[in-house]
Amino acid sequence: MGLRIWYNRTFSTASHYAEMIRHNADQRQFEIYVTHPKKHSLMLQIADYAELEPSLPVHEYPGYCLDFCKKHRIDIFIPHFGMSEIVKHHAEFASIGTKLLAAGDADLIGLVSDKGKLFSALSALEGITLPDYEVVSTVEEFKEAYHRLKAKGYKVCFKPASGEGGAGFRVIQEARPSIMSLYDTCGPYIHLDEAIRLLSSVPAFPPLMVMEFMKGHEYSIDCLASSSSLLAAVPRKKVEGRVRLLEKNELLIDWAHQIHQVLPLQYNFNIQVIYQGDKPKLLEINPRTSGGLYTSCLTGINFPYLAIKLLLDEEVEVPDPEFGIMATHVEKEMVMKRIFP
Missing domain, CATH: 3.30.470.20 (ATP-grasp fold, B domain)
Structure with a gap:
């Protein structure tokens, strides 16, 4: 067989990308290795070799990845989960003959x-036009950012400054929900008072971007x-x-x-x-x-x-x-x- 490519924990649509690599115009051969912590992951089904990932703290995860690459003689590692930590060990992967397909170094x-x-x-x-936004870490900063954006005529939303996909995205509402909201499809909406209540429960929180809703x-x-x-x-x-x-x-x-x-x-x-x-x-x-x-x-x-x-x-x-x-x-x-x- 050809070069060994490893996909660690990733989304199911990555199965398309594994197949596109397999069915390449050069007719080059590859072996696809996949690991995932969920035993019913679609990615495990399309692999030439599949294995369940252990549950590990983030700081221990790169060590697991290095051991996996060394054990299975992985030529190319395409990291998704834990990428920010994994790329810090680029030289260690290179030393065992594994190339990291990552979009940049740890700083980038x-x-x-x-x-x-x-x-x-x-x-x-x-x-390049950016949305109107502020990065906040305390409830007072949050309230000031909200009222400044609101005064400009914006509907306001917020999301984690660091995150993937739509995780943590909320649109702020001032009108209290009515009983009919119980019959509507749940959306990413949160009442202003509820957002302030939750953010007030800690002295500081991981940075949020408060921004205009587009x-x-x-x-x-x-x-x-x-x-x-x-x-x-x-x-x-x-x-x-x-x-x-x-x-x-x-x-x-x-x-x-x-x-x-x-x-x-x-x-x-x-x-x-x-x-x-x-x-x-x-x-x-x-x-x-x-x-x-x-x-x-x-x-x-x-x-x-x-x-x-x-x-x-x-x-x-x-x-x-x-x-x-x-x-x-x-x-x-x-x-x-x-x-x-």
Whole structure:
């Protein structure tokens, strides 16, 4: 068999990326290794070798990863869970012959993963618009930020300065919920008094970003890059529900190039943008493959496999992307053939 690639704990759509690497245009052979703490994870089903991960404190997790790579002679490790800690041990992985496919070093990953630091780093870029925001760590700071944004006419929301996906995202409401709210679908809403009550329960809390709430069209820009050059950027528009449009949005493609000049992320990474009226504003940058990258691959660019080639210092030819594709997805049944006790 060919090179051994390991996916540690990651989201189920990464199964698409493992298959795209397997079915590459060069017909190169790979062995896919997967670990996950949940025994029913889809990722465990698509692997050539699968194993359950132990439950470990974050500071012990890189040691487990190093031991796994050494034991199984892993050639390429694509970390997701624990990435910020894992990349600090880059040299140790290199010493045992394992290449880390990570978008940057520990400093760059740390900067991009903290939205407050990220926004500060990009604030001087002309043409890149940031939302109105404040980073707070005490309830008094929270209340001041809320009232300042409210006075500007914004609906206000907040989310953790460091976090992944929609975890911790809340939209603040001043009107108290009525009984009919018990019959509505639960949303990310929280009453102002409840937010203040919870935040008042501790002297200080992990940093939150209090910011204007934006509700226009949202885009994910999937990117492929080396540390010196952005090779591809595909804006993926959330049309409605599960419908996505792969759009040749020249402004957002230019944004990706500007951002890469300041933050030289490499391999696969993702930029999230949301429109406020006709003006796009940056939401966050994910230093990893996005959950919906498989849709952007419909442009004809095999993002996961080309990232592998970049990691191996091989020549990469990126086809011109086919834009204007509207796509969606449906669930598909899958028989689980690998059962863990």
